[in-house]
Amino acid sequence: GQNIDQPTEMTATEGAIVQINCTYQTSGFNGLFWYQQHAGEAPTFLSYNVLDGLEEKGRFSSFLSRSKGYSYLLLKELQMKDSASYLCAVRDSNYQLIWGAGTKLIIKP
């Protein structure tokens, strides 16, 4: 079966750095997405990786290693508004998007 694994919950301090990991086992790979979802709201797109390496976008960066089936989302200079769930999703060989259950990130002052 196809599977996306993320930690259920993480806690970090305002101003700090946090890394949210995602591992995947899918039938084929056509890219990996990270979405942010605030409680009770819709997911919003953060990043897309299809090649190995780091993609940086402001305070957020996303890393991919296809050989390890692994990605992480790095959030720097954490702000209270970053408290949200972060969902990892992988597009498989049939171009289906397989979603993880998300990591709930709690930011403390």
Add this chain to the structure above:
Amino acid sequence: DAMVIQNPRYQVTQFGKPVTLSCSQTLNHNVMYWYQQKSSQAPKLLFHYYDKDFNNEADTPDNFQSRRPNTSFCFLDIRSPGLGDAAMYLCATSTGTGGAETQYFGPGTRLLVL
């Protein structure tokens, strides 16, 4: 601003009473999706339309139906809601279904079944 709109944001229905959720988009995207998301779970794809071509997920219950009368609108019909159908229903759009195609989500409709 181009966007994905869902109405209503909150819907209360009774057990077994049909309900329709609506989604509209001003992005002129070819693909529209309906997802069901329960608390702390991954979004579950129910079906999607590529233009007028309807694609049903194998495990989507027959209780769920969809209509897309034109490019801009898509509806989710739940024929006989059960307590287990209480969830957030998310509509999303994309230009296509290729590798880098990003899905854009509406704000969701939270369905409560009494």
